[in-house]
Amino acid sequence: MSALSMLLTPLQHSAYIQKLVTERTGHLRLELQRIETFLKAWSHDIGMPIHGMQAAIALLKNVQDSNDLINVLDILNTSCLMLNDIHSNIGDFLNGHTDTVRTENIVLATWLPPVVRMYRPLATAKGIRIDLNMNLDPAFTFNGDKLKLTRVISNLLGNAIKFTPDTKDRAITVRAYSKTNLLYFEVQDEGIGIPEDKLVTIFQPYVQLNTNEPGLGIGLSNCQSIIEQLQGTISVVSKVTEGSMFTITLPL
Template sequence: MGDPSNKAGKLEKLIELNDELENYFNNTIIPQLFVDANLILRKFTPAAMKHFKLSDSDVGRHIEEVSNNIRFPTIVENISEVIGSSKDLEKEIQTTDKVWYQMNILPYIIKKENRTNGVIITFIDINDRIQILKGYEKLNRNYENIIHSISHDIKGPLSNIEGLIRILSETSKSEEDNRQIFHMLSESVVNLRRTVEELADIENDTEFAREPERVNFENVIEDAKLALRDKIAETRATISTRIREAEIRFSRKNVRSILYNLLSNAIKYRKPTVEPAITITTEKSGEYILLRVCDNGVGIAEDKQQAIFNRYTRLHDNVEGTGVGLFIVKGMVEDMGGTIEVESKVGEGTTFTIYFR
């Protein structure tokens, strides 16, 4: 028979460890859940109770029964995946209170038995980052509005002014005619001034995107995919990644805009009968960090490959767009001391390579 005092010591140690875990869960301000290997909710922090509207009666229930509170349809599958693989999983979700979180599912491993006995799920508030993402979406839409204003709202008043001046210079008019023409000139000038002021406001919107910071490529790729999710679903595009260099010091908003534009183009310029297949890779090369976006689209003729970086260049009239995306990308990269290159074959696809310094 075993030593009773030894058994008592082990039991006391287990109780102590359980008390420590209880104390941790009761005092942390981070929303966390502990789900066991049978997908039963065993513990949660007070922050999780508040944000996910959980109650003590939810302890002991299958996670599927409370998953609606978390508002993420694949959470059960994701937990099972982590238990099966013993590998961390990270995703962005929105809860029922409309708050965005980065969800990290970590395997709870029993070291002595070398097996996963459940998961600990942590939720980090990224609402500010999502709001920035929405702001960037607005900024991208504003780029198109700028071009529309240049081609219509500015050209229109200028043409009116030119025409009215020509009328004044060609023939003498009555005083009443002159008053009417001057009134029309005044309206055109007011219209032009208003448009210029609006463009100046849009220009100021870009100031928030210039400060460098530590940027995680995978997070930014997910942001861009989120922004393009409707296009991705509509075209059945597949996006694969090989991230060998995880981070870069750059303006996060600029990196996100670069990826957004390159992914958007890869989807836009697809072959009509082929689903888009896009690969994103990062790696270190000397003093540079390289980002590559490769697609299987229509490709770019060799004599057009430099022109695509010019403002307003459009190679295909049947594809929506304004022709400023790659011009903006090139400017963002070069402003920070980097370069962008393109390799392409018509009918085979295109690879853009960004050299971040």
């Protein structure tokens, strides 16, 4: 019993205890919400490397030459790296750390193409082409969190494939370029588009474009949280039946 509680009347003591219980209950509730948000985000994102591995295994059945095998190994390697980074982040979280930002010097030309290749088999199965345009020097580097950026690009590519109809001659285009001390990434599709009334809420948690599609509606919310952690912005322009373009900007 504290010295303060010994000086209080029974009524004051009861109110004091009630206040402590309310405060601690509030802290516990916030902590539980933080844990729930973290687990939902990672349970969503762990599906990305798993899908990549499944696509690679499917491709192995039709390997024709060494180039095909190298592409499959690239997909498997990228997927394994993502799983390893996810494991590290979960370990940090369980040890009491927040969702840590791990910055490193990233060579764009060696990081982005394997991420895009991981999604090509899924797109090809629907008759969709994925184009990658990098208007930057092959040696261009920038400082960032490779895992977090992979999660964002993967989310956007996965959504683009999901919401593009199974029709030939449709394309998804990924672009990377720099301008005025900013690094830009764009993911543009020719899918169903986003209704205007959904554009204002699309980055909020649990907002789903189509409730008949699998998913929790947290992917774009995760993307926005990650990009804000990296001091950047993410935006979207879209037109129903014509497609959408998501744009990420990061400081250099």
